[in-house]
């Protein structure tokens with residue numbers, strides 16, 4: 001199994017890059033794990049309390065479960081990947097049965113900050129986009145898809161998102177083997193990653 005970690009700040013285009021990589025690859029050979037699925041459960045908190053959580057700090061993520069799931073997949077076992085609700089700021093009762101594939105892609109803002117998780121990656125990729133571009137994308141996406149309004153997004157950006165990006169996410173770029181510039185769509189980089197994956201699939 002080849003495990004590829006794809007990190008990068010919010011709005012850098014990680015999810016988009018993963019979908020572009022997956023396009024034209026056989027569905028049965030490549031699987032995806034999203035770090036967002038592994039936000040800790042916050043059942044004990046009210047909605048208002050949950051909205052105050054710093055979701056851009058590594059402690060918000062259940063890295064133990066994520067590492068155990070990846071190790072299970074490596075051993076050929078299927079796992080129950082949790083399903084997270086951004087609208088409710090909480091893990092749902094649902095899960096996605098995720099089967100081991102020749103290539104597993106793990107994507108998320110903080111995945112290169114955790115040493116145990118880093119060790120599990122064969123290739124580490126960081127998707128880079130400038131912060132103004134990321135903020136614009138985040139604003140549009142969170143209002144359209146995640147039930148937020150402009151004030152909420154901008155307030156979170158100033159209070160937690162930007163400081164956590166500077167403290168944890170940007171420095172984790174140093175661990176990357178490949179950095180993909182993604183201010184514009186980068187088809188050349190996607191083709192290169194796809195070639196590496198295809199080689200593994202056809203080995």
Ligand SMILES: Nc1ncnc2c1ncn2[C@@H]1O[C@H](COP(=O)(O)OP(=O)(O)O)[C@@H](O)[C@H]1O
Nearest residue numbers: 010011012013014015016137141182183184185
């Ligand atoms: N290279 C790009 N150019 C313009 N818009 C992009 C690009 N990559 C992603 N986007 C858009 O930006 C938004 C955030 O992208 P997404 O892939 O969800 O980022 P991430 O997963 O890193 O938070 C989406 O609406 C997506 O369509």
Ligand SMILES: O=c1ccn([C@@H]2O[C@H](COP(=O)(O)O)[C@@H](O)[C@H]2O)c(=O)[nH]1
Nearest residue numbers: 009010011036055056085086089090109
């Ligand atoms: O309940 C939540 C949990 C997380 N967030 C924000 O999501 C992004 C990470 O997701 P991307 O898809 O990589 O953007 C992170 O910056 C958190 O602030 C949230 O808004 N609500």
